[in-house]
Amino acid sequence: xxxxxxxxxxxxxxxxxxxxxxxxxxxxxxxxxxxxxxxxxxxxxxxxxxxxxxxxxxxxxxxxxxxxxxxxxxxxxxxxxxxxxxxxxxxxxxxxxxxxxxxxxxxxxxxxxxxxxxxxxxxxxxxxxxxxxxxxxxxxxxxxxxxxxxxxxxxxxxxxxxxxxxxxxxxxxxxxxxxxxxxxxxxxxxxxxxxxxxxxxxxxxxxxxxxxxxxxxxxxxxxxxxxxxxxxxxxxxxxxxxxxxxxxxxxxxx
Ligand SMILES: NC(=O)c1ccc[n+]([C@@H]2O[C@H](COP(=O)([O-])OP(=O)(O)OC[C@H]3O[C@@H](n4cnc5c(N)ncnc54)[C@H](O)[C@@H]3O)[C@@H](O)[C@H]2O)c1
Numbered sequence: 001x002x003x004x005x006x007x008x009x010x011x012x013x014x015x016x017x018x019x020x021x022x023x024x025x026x027x028x029x030x031x032x033x034x035x036x037x038x039x040x041x042x043x044x045x046x047x048x049x050x051x052x053x054x055x056x057x058x059x060x061x062x063x064x065x066x067x068x069x070x071x072x073x074x075x076x077x078x079x080x081x082x083x084x085x086x087x088x089x090x091x092x093x094x095x096x097x098x099x100x101x102x103x104x105x106x107x108x109x110x111x112x113x114x115x116x117x118x119x120x121x122x123x124x125x126x127x128x129x130x131x132x133x134x135x136x137x138x139x140x141x142x143x144x145x146x147x148x149x150x151x152x153x154x155x156x157x158x159x160x161x162x163x164x165x166x167x168x169x170x171x172x173x174x175x176x177x178x179x180x181x182x183x184x185x186x187x188x189x190x191x192x193x194x195x196x197x198x199x200x201x202x203x204x205x206x207x208x209x210x211x212x213x214x215x216x217x218x219x220x221x222x223x224x225x226x227x228x229x230x231x232x233x234x235x236x237x238x239x240x241x242x243x244x245x246x247x248x249x250x251x252x253x254x
Contacts, residue, residue: 005235009034012083013232016068016121017091019046021191022141024053025221026088026228031059033229038081040064040074041091068117071124078124083132086232087125088139089118092159094193096152096201107155114159119166122181126174135178139231140167142185142243147251160185164243171241180240182231187247189219213248 013030017023018039024046031037031054039054041047044065051061064077068091078084095110097103118140129136142164145157164183171181188194188209198205210218227246230236245251 003235005237006229006233007034008086008233011035011085012038012081013086013088014038014040014078014081014084014121014125015088015090016040016074016117017089017141018050019043021193022186022189022221022224022228023088023090024050025225026090027061028053028057028059029222029225029229030086030088030232031061032057033233035086035232036060036062038062038064038077040066040068040077042067068121069112071120074120074124078128081128083134084125084128085134085136086139087121087136088141088228088232089121089125090141090228091117091121092141092193094197095155096197097155098152099154102154107158110155111159111162114156115162115166118163122166122170126170126179129174129179130177136180137232137236138170138174138179138181139228140181140183142167142183144185144187144245144247144251146185146243147245147247147253167243168241175240180231180236182236182239182241183243184224184227184231185243185245185247186224186227187213187219187245187250189221189224191221194218209248209250212250215248217248219246219248 013035015027018027019041047063054061066073143160167183
């Protein structure tokens with residue numbers, strides 16, 4: 001590791017959603033930076049593929065087949081880490097429906113996975129870090145949806161806005177213990193999630209989002225993984241309660 005501040009040697013990271021897309025890329029990059037990585041997901045096959053990728057490049061990976069909406073499963077998995085330096089709460093689902101067609105069950109499902117799943121991971125991580133007196137880093141996964149009022153984004157955007165609120169509130173509560181909490185809010189990233197969305201909705205959002213970006217492209221999972229590594233590492237040691245936006249410049253809040 002050329003830049004010492006990004007070196008995670010001797011540290012342990014826990015990544016939810018590690019079986020696919022951004023979670024997988026983050027788990028692989030954190031391992032490349034030297035961390036032992038605990039990979040958690042409900043997709044068992046994808047989890048093992050991620051662990052194989054990490055081990056193939058000489059890293060250390062453990063797998064936890066779990067559902068992030070089950071607090072007891074998360075608690076057990078976090079307890080299995082002897083030490084916890086980094087929590088990256090990445091697992092999430094996409095949902096799109098116009099406000100007038102949104103059903104209670106859609107809202108409940110998206111809030112449960114995308115908000116409560118992140119909340120449980122944050123709570124378990126913060127408790128473990130406090131007990132171990134580790135000055136750790138918690139990274140949550142919000143979305144560019146918090147910066148726009150895109151059609152269909154009620155459930156998804158509301159859950160991600162709640163993740164932003166959780167991030168800021170927890171950052172203020174954990175700061176005195178040296179624990180940092182930050183969010184990543186990616187723009188359109190090419191992953192199995194966005195591929196499925198464009199096929200299901202018969203849209204070409206990827207093409208549209210690429211045109212919206214001053215850089216003229218959409219993101220790759222690795223673009224977001226680098227943001228996760230930055231927030232996980234000592235390179236961001238004076239950064240907490242912030243939202244980092246790898247979005248190709250699509251939204252520029254001021
Ligand atoms: N791809 C994008 O454009 C984009 C943009 C902004 C934010 N995000 C967010 O990034 C995160 C990762 O998205 P992605 O694009 O990599 O999607 P993805 O579908 O490729 O990966 C999501 C992973 O989360 C896991 N998961 C979902 N629900 C789970 C549950 N209840 N318990 C355990 N695991 C569960 C899935 O099995 C999958 O492995 C999500 O939170 C998403 O909202 C993605």
